[in-house]
Amino acid sequence: xxxxxxxxxxxxxxxxxxxxxxxxxxxxxxxxxxxxxxxxxxxxxxxxxxxxxxxxxxxxxxxxxxxxxxxxxxxxxxxxxxxxxxxxxxxxxxxxxxxxxxxxxxxxxxxxxxxxxxxxxxxxxxxxxxxxxxxxxxxxxxxxxxxxxxxxxxxxxxxxxxxxxxxxxxxxxxxxxxxxx
Amino acid sequence: xxxxxxxxxxxxxxxxxxxxxxxxxxxxxxxxxxxxxxxxxxxxxxxxxxxxxxxxxxxxxxxxxxxxxxxxxxxxxxxxxxxxxxxxxxxxxxxxxxxxxxxxxxxxxxxxxxxxxxxxxxxxxxxxxxxxxxxxxxxxxxxxxxxxxxxxxxxxxxxxxxxxxxxxxxxxxxxxxxxxxxxxxxxxxxxxxxxxxxxxxxxxxxxxxxxxxxxxxxxxxxxxxxxxxxxxxxxxxxxxxxxxxxxxxxxxxxxxxxxxxxxxxxxxxxxxxxxxxxxxxxxxxxxxxxxxxxxxxxxxxxxxxxxxxxxxxxxxxxxxxxxxxxxxxxxxxxxxxxxxxxxxxxxxxxxxxxxxxxxxxxxxxxxxxxxxxxxxxxxxxxxxxxxxxxxxxxxxxxxxxxxxxxxxxxxxxxxxxxxxxxxxxxxxxxxxxxxxxxxxxxxxxxxxxxxxxxxxxxxxxxxxxxxxxxxxxxxxxxxxxxxxxxxxxxxxxxxxxxxxxxxxxxxxxxxxxxxxxxxxxxxxxxxxxxxxxxxxxxxxxxxxxxxxxxxxxxxxxxxxxxxxxxxxxxxxxxxxxxxxxxxxxxxxxxxxxxxxxxxxxxxxxxxxxxxxxxxxxxxxxxxxxxxxxxxxxxxxxxxxxxxxxxxxxxxxxxxxxxxxxxxxxxxxxxxxxxxxxxxxxxxxxxxxxxxxxxxxxxxxxxxxxxxxxxxxxxxxxxxxxxxxxxxxxxxxxxxxxxxxxxxx
Ligand SMILES: Nc1ncnc2c1ncn2[C@@H]1O[C@H](COP(=O)(O)OP(=O)(O)OP(=O)(O)O)[C@@H](O)[C@H]1O
Ligand SMILES: [Mg+2]
Numbered sequence: 052x053x054x055x056x057x058x059x060x061x062x063x064x065x066x067x068x069x070x071x072x073x074x075x076x077x078x079x080x081x082x083x084x085x086x087x088x089x090x091x092x093x094x095x096x097x098x099x100x101x102x103x104x105x106x107x108x109x110x111x112x113x114x115x116x117x118x119x120x121x122x123x124x125x126x127x128x129x130x131x132x133x134x135x136x137x138x139x140x141x142x143x144x145x146x147x148x149x150x151x152x153x154x155x156x157x158x159x160x161x162x163x164x165x166x167x168x169x170x171x172x173x174x175x176x177x178x179x180x181x182x183x184x185x186x187x188x189x190x191x192x193x194x195x196x197x198x199x200x201x202x203x204x205x206x207x208x209x210x211x212x213x214x215x216x217x218x219x220x221x222x223x224x225x226x227x228x229x230x231x232x
Numbered sequence: 233x234x235x236x237x238x239x240x241x242x243x244x245x246x247x248x249x250x251x252x253x254x255x256x257x258x259x260x261x262x263x264x265x266x267x268x269x270x271x272x273x274x275x276x277x278x279x280x281x282x283x284x285x286x287x288x289x290x291x292x293x294x295x296x297x298x299x300x301x302x303x304x305x306x307x308x309x310x311x312x313x314x315x316x317x318x319x320x321x322x323x324x325x326x327x328x329x330x331x332x333x334x335x336x337x338x339x340x341x342x343x344x345x346x347x348x349x350x351x352x353x354x355x356x357x358x359x360x361x362x363x364x365x366x367x368x369x370x371x372x373x374x375x376x377x378x379x380x381x382x383x384x385x386x387x388x389x390x391x392x393x394x395x396x397x398x399x400x401x402x403x404x405x406x407x408x409x410x411x412x413x414x415x416x417x418x419x420x421x422x423x424x425x426x427x428x429x430x431x432x433x434x435x436x437x438x439x440x441x442x443x444x445x446x447x448x449x450x451x452x453x454x455x456x457x458x459x460x461x462x463x464x465x466x467x468x469x470x471x472x473x474x475x476x477x478x479x480x481x482x483x484x485x486x487x488x489x490x491x492x493x494x495x496x497x498x499x500x501x502x503x504x505x506x507x508x509x510x511x512x513x514x515x516x517x518x519x520x521x522x523x524x525x526x527x528x529x530x531x532x533x534x535x536x537x538x539x540x541x542x543x544x545x546x547x548x549x550x551x552x553x554x555x556x557x558x559x560x561x562x563x564x565x566x567x568x569x570x571x572x573x574x575x576x577x578x579x580x581x582x583x584x585x586x587x588x589x590x591x592x593x594x595x596x597x598x599x600x601x602x603x604x605x606x607x608x609x610x611x612x613x614x615x616x617x618x619x620x621x622x623x624x625x626x627x628x629x630x631x632x633x634x635x636x637x638x639x640x641x642x643x644x645x646x647x648x649x650x651x652x653x654x655x656x657x658x659x660x661x662x663x664x665x666x667x668x669x670x671x672x673x674x675x676x677x678x679x680x681x682x683x684x685x686x687x688x689x690x691x692x693x694x695x696x697x698x699x700x701x702x703x704x705x706x707x708x709x710x711x712x713x714x715x716x717x718x719x720x721x722x723x724x725x726x727x728x729x730x731x732x733x734x735x736x737x738x739x740x741x742x743x744x745x746x747x748x749x750x751x752x753x754x755x756x757x758x759x760x761x762x763x764x765x766x767x768x769x770x771x772x773x774x775x776x777x778x779x780x781x782x783x784x785x786x787x788x789x790x791x792x793x794x795x796x797x798x799x800x801x802x803x804x805x806x807x808x809x810x811x812x813x814x815x816x817x818x819x820x821x822x823x824x825x826x827x828x829x830x831x832x833x834x835x836x837x838x839x840x841x842x843x844x845x846x847x848x849x850x851x852x853x854x855x856x857x858x859x860x861x862x863x864x865x866x867x868x869x870x871x872x873x874x875x876x877x878x879x880x881x882x883x884x885x886x887x888x889x890x891x892x893x894x895x896x897x898x899x900x901x902x903x904x905x906x907x908x909x910x911x912x913x914x915x916x917x918x919x920x921x922x923x924x925x926x927x928x929x930x931x932x933x934x935x936x937x938x939x940x941x942x943x944x945x946x947x948x949x950x951x952x953x954x955x956x957x958x959x960x961x962x963x964x965x966x967x968x969x970x971x972x973x974x975x976x
Contacts, residue, residue, distance in 0.1 A: 089326075089334055111320065125939060152276045155321035155340060167580065173380060181279035185342075186380045191584045208342040208372075209740070211321040230577045232584075 076130045078137030081121075083145045091149070093121055093129060101129055106149040112197055115154075119146060156211040157183065159204075162224035165231050172231050174204075178212065185210060190231060202228070243350065243365045244268045251283050254294050258305060263287040266363050267353055269346060270296075273322065273338040284325075284337055286354060286363075291327060293335055304335050314354045316347060318743050325351055342372065345741035352784065397698050400705060401521070404482040411478050418471040419530055423537035425464050427545060430675035432457055437668030471530075479526035487518050490704050496712035499779045503739070513707060516583075517700035524697030532690050535683035542680045549669060553659070556651035557677055560644040561684065567644070571637055576695070578630035585623040592619050645681040652677060713778075713799060720798040726805045726886040727790050728755035728917035730776065734785035737771060745771050747940045749785070758918040760928030762958060763937035769921045770811055772937070773889045776919065777806050789887075807885030809893040811921075813876035815864030820849055821856040823864070823875055827883035835882060842911060843878035844904040845871070870897045877905065881912055888913060890920040894927050902927065925962055934958065 082094045083104070093104040101123050109118035109131065120131040132138070138146065157178035166173040172187045185206035187193050193205040202214040217225065245268055247255065259265070267286035274280035274295075282302075285292040291311065293304040312330045316323055322340040325347050329335075339347050353363035374381055405412045436453045439445070494510065502510075546554035596603060596612050603612055652673055659665035714720070730753040737746040745768045753759055761769045774780050775787055778794055786793050794802060807827070815823045824839060825831045831839075836856070840846045848871055852858045864872045877893055890909070894902045902924070909920075910930050922928050934951055936944040936958050944956050951958040 087333065088328070152324075153319045155273075155276060155319055157279075167577070178279070180273070180277060183279055184380060191587060206342075208340070208344075209321065210341045232581070 076132065078132045078135060078142075079139065081130075081132070081138065081142060083142045085145060091145070095130070104129070105153075106146050107153065108150060111154055111156075112195075112203060119150075154211075156203075156213050159212050159214045159220075159224075161221055162227050165227045167231055174206075174212075176212070183212075185212070194232060242346070243353070243363075245270055247283065247285075248296055250298060251285075251294050251296055254303065255285050255292065258292055259285075259287055259290070263289055266357065267350055267365070269350055271337050271339045271347075272343055273340055275338055279340075282337055284350070286357065288357070291354070293327075293337060306335060308357065311354075311358055313358065314351050316344075316351045318344070323347065327354075348738070348741050397701050397705065401482075401525070401701055404485050405478060405525075407485070408478045408481055411474055415471065415474045415478060415530070416533070418467055418474065419534045420537055422464060422467045422471060423534040424541060425460060425467070426538060426679070427541045428460055429457060430672040430679070431545070432460075433675065434666075434668035434672035437671055438666045439668075442667060475530050476526060479522070482525055483518065483522045486521060486704065487514070489708055490514060490518065493708040493710070493712065497707070497710055498713050499774075501710060510707075513703050517703050520697045520700035521704065524693060524701075528690060528693040528697065532694070535690075539680060539683055542676050546673065546676055546680075549673065550659075550665065553652055553656055553665075553673055556655055557648050557673070557680065559651060560648045564641050564644050564684065567640055568637070571633070575630075575633055575637060578626070578633050579696070582623075582626040582630045585619070585626040589616075589619045589623050592616060645684075648677055648681065649674065717799070719796075721792050721796050722798050723790070723792065723801045723805075726801075728886050729753070729788075729790050730887065730917055731788040731791075732775075732785070733788065735775060735782040735787055736784040737768075737775060737780065738783050739771075739780075744783075745940055746775075749942060751935060751942060751945070753917055753919075755917055756915055757933065758913050758920065758931045760931030760934040761919060761921045761937065762925065762928070762934055762961065763943075765923075767937045768940050769937060770891055773808075773891060773919050773921070776887065776889065777808060778802060805886040806889065807880035807883040807887070808889045809873070809876045809880045809891060811891040811895075813864070813872040815860050815867070815872055815875060817860070817862045819854075819857045819859055820852075820875060823860060824878045824882055827879045831882055836878075839878040839882035840875075842881050842908050843874050844901065844908055845874035845878045848874070870901060873897060874901075874905070877908070881908075886916060888916045888918045890918065890922075892921055892923065895923065906930070925965055936961075 076095065080096050082097070083106075084092045084094070086092065090102055091104045091106070093101045101121075103124040105122040105126070107120050107122060108115055109120050116135065117133060118131060119135050121129045123129050135143065135146065157180045159176045159178050161177045163175040163177065164173075165175075172190055173184070174187060175184050176182070185208075187204060187206050195203045195205075197203055200215075200217045202217060204212040204214075206212070214220065214228075217228070220228070244265065247268065255265070265285060265287050267284065270281045270283050272279060272281060274282060281296050283292070283294040283296065285294065287308075289308055291306045291308070293302075295302050306327055306329055310329045310331075312328050314325060314327050316325055322338065323344050325337040325339070327335040327337075337347075349365055353365045357363050372381060373379060432453055436450065440449045440453065491514070494514070543554070543558075546557055592615065596616070603609060652670070656665060656670040656673060660667060660670060730751075732749045732751040735746065735749040736744055738744045749772065751759075761772065763769055771780075775782055776794070778799065781795060786795070788794065789797060789802070816826065821833070821836055824836050824845075828835070833856075837846070840849060840856075849856055849858070858866075860867050860872075860875075864875070867875070873893060873895070874897075877890075880888060880890075893909075894905050897905060906927070906929065912918075913930060918931075920928055920931060928934060929948075932947070933945060934948060935942055936951070936956075938957055944951055944954060944958055946954070952962065
């Protein structure tokens with residue numbers, strides 16, 4: 052293990068740095084870097100450093116572009132940034148990469164078929180990641196409407212599919228979805 | 233996707249040709265492939281597949297197409313470690329070499345269980361061990377039709393035939409087969425009797441009225457009609473009486489079976505489902521089946537007999553006219569099959585809206601205190617109105633579509649009558665047909681069309697009832713806890729030696745809550761489990777009670793793997809005071825005696841004294857006979873806890889588990905319970921969880937959990953001397969409350 056990690060676990064006697072309120076740290080104070088081993092390092096004000104940092108969204112569904120939270124190796128929040136507009140470009144790129152990788156939600160572009168059988172529906176769709184078949188059970192529980200036009204679908208394995216704007220789908224797909232819900 | 237069908241092991245999947253070639257080129261002749269699996273994502277942006285092939289010498293990551301630039305190879309010696317990185321909706325497997333960049337394989341959640349095993353297997357290979365992969369993995373696709381299964385390892389709804397469901401339903405009638413047989417015979421008999429009156433009318437018109445013969449024959453025919461009505465009436469009474477007798481008994485058995493199955497299902501089954509939807513299975517689905525057995529099935533049977541009988545009669549009377557009668561039938565069938573899907577969709581939407589409304593009602597009644605406390609009555613009202621409105625809309629549109637369907641078929645049918653009047657009338661004018669025959673024809677037409685029209689309706693009843701029956705059978709068929717495992721080791725007298733061997737557990741694959749738990753507990757030892765909230769303390773004890781089974785490693789009691797111990801023996805010797813004390817709707821005495829139904833009142837008293845519950849019970853006007861209300865609503869939190877402790881004491885278990893058993897008690901009461909517990913733990917192996925560390929004073933050993941692992945073990949003094957996690961926990965508590973300070 053690298054030396055920076057062991058230092059962190061020794062940090063026990065020091066009081067933890069509590070700067071999790073969005074107002075306390077500005078995005079411009081943060082710097083994210085990735086080393087050769089793909090390990091993420093977060094530096095605040097160029098004097099405090101954390102390794103193996105995780106970047107997560109606080110509200111991935113309702114506020115996907117705001118409230119970005121940085122967690123340390125153990126999953127304890129280091130800080131949260133309300134508005135990612137203030138990050139420098141390199142950091143922002145890494146943040147976007149990380150978020151992109153973490154949230155594997157596919158966007159459904161069109162629906163090829165939906166078959167309904169006794170509370171279970173079998174979907175065959177075209178997504179931004181390619182074709183996919185999946186099964187949804189109890190549509191009333193696992194298809195969430197977010198606002199009036201957005202749909203989040205959770206399949207039996209816990210994979211996520213999103214339809215950001217229902218009205219943008221073609222009529223055929225829309226018809227099939229409407230009939231299922 | 234042939235790899236799902238023909239693989240030898242779940243971790244040696246069938247390779248496509250191109251990959252097979254690549255593997256052939258990459259590995260030596262005597263290299264043994266131990267793992268050979270596919271992912272379902274190329275990277276985070278594309279679905280597709282990558283193959284991971286592991287031999288004792290190297291790991292290959294291969295693309296399924298001819299292109300090679302993305303293919304990679306790592307030798308086993310240069311691999312430092314592998315780890316899984318769970319993400320939201322999937323994850324990645326990172327192969328980390330000593331130097332150079334890590335190689336990642338991406339997979340969606342559908343495969344995370346498989347890759348969790350693969351990661352562990354590779355880790356063991358790195359250590360030079362056998363990969364030791366599990367032999368069984370839950371199937372994701374049906375092995376017959378290869379369709380995705382609604383539930384891993386579950387049944388394929390496409391492959392269970394409708395007739396199977398029918399036969400299983402019939403199976404519930406089998407205990408009453410004499411009555412059922414009688415019922416069928418009676419049904420056929422009454423149906424055939426119904427065919428007679430129009431035919432008699434034909435004779436009255438043709439042989440009596442139009443020929444102007446004497447009234448003698450009229451007496452005879454009318455007498456016959458009357459006699460038939462009486463017979464019909466009597467047999468109808470007997471039929472219905474029998475029908476309800478058999479039907480309700482079968483339904484009772486079905487419901488008992490369902491409830492019994494629900495009791496035996498493992499907790500994992502409940503984790504995935506809303507209580508409301510299970511209750512709806514219990515209520516609505518069995519009602520659907522009930523309606524079917526009591527009303528629809530006999531109706532269908534008798535009407536089917538009627539329809540067939542009428543058609544035969546019509547053709548023997550006059551085949552030309554009979555053809556005209558049948559003319560509207562094909563269009564009706566075509567229309568019905570065309571609109572059928574839509575009707576079903578409407579009906580499904582309606583039932584979804586119903587279940588939303590019911591869920592909301594039950595939730596708001598359960599949470600009425602919270603609603604009132606935050607004065608959100610108006611908000612709940614609005615939400616209800618929303619659901620109510622959607623239900624109305626769904627009801628209106630489903631009713632409307634039924635109506636349109638109904639009227640349309642009716643319209644087609646009236647054509648049949650027109651044809652018969654017209655062509656029959658012509659035949660009468662030509663003297664080819666008699667008036668009585670025509671009248672009988674017309675009567676038969678309506679007897680024929682009415683059931684025909686309802687057949688589509690019956691079809692919907694059947695579909696609904698079968699859907700209900702299948703949902704019920706799904707619960708009945710779900711893997712229940714292995715209570716009746718025949719090769720289980722009986723263990724009527726547990727000594728209390730508990731040994732965790734490298735046990736690990738995950739509620740969701742890949743997200744281990746516990747890992748590498750090694751802990752040996754001697755008989756009669758008291759273990760205090762400590763750790764911050766969410767670290768997995770309750771989970772650890774859930775493994776002892778076998779509410780869940782360890783995903784890896786094992787737990788032994790007296791040297792026997794608990795998976796091999798007879799479940800009834802195991803549970804009957806474990807006493808649990810759970811974190812959320814649950815009381816049943818009944819009296820205090822009944823709740824204490826829940827663990828030992830035949831306990832005498834003296835025993836109950838003794839247990840309640842020992843739990844220090846007696847002092848508050850005696851103050852209640854009804855004492856031990858006080859009704860506690862649903863979920864013990866009428867008792868204080870601390871009172872409920874003490875009843876739960878008394879229940880465990882009465883159970884007299886060999887292994888005692890106290891999960892936050894004293895969290896709702898004030899310090900004075902807790903002190904009393906301390907004494908009770910001290911008395912109780914003698915002669916038992918005890919696991920106690922407590923946030924208030926003073927509660928664990930009596931423990932022989934404290935086990936500190938951190939990040940799912942055992943971080944520290946030792947006596948209170950040892951752990952304090954160590955100045956680790958426990959020391960810090962104690963210090964924080966001392967700071968926050970001087971009263972609760974732990975004495976060394
Ligand atoms: N049925 C479940 N399904 C999925 N995850 C669960 C389930 N039960 C618990 N968890 C998760 O497992 C982790 C450990 O939970 P557990 O109940 O064992 O914690 P605990 O140590 O008992 O906490 P506390 O002291 O607050 O009772 C938590 O992160 C929790 O969210
Ligand atoms: Mg707990």
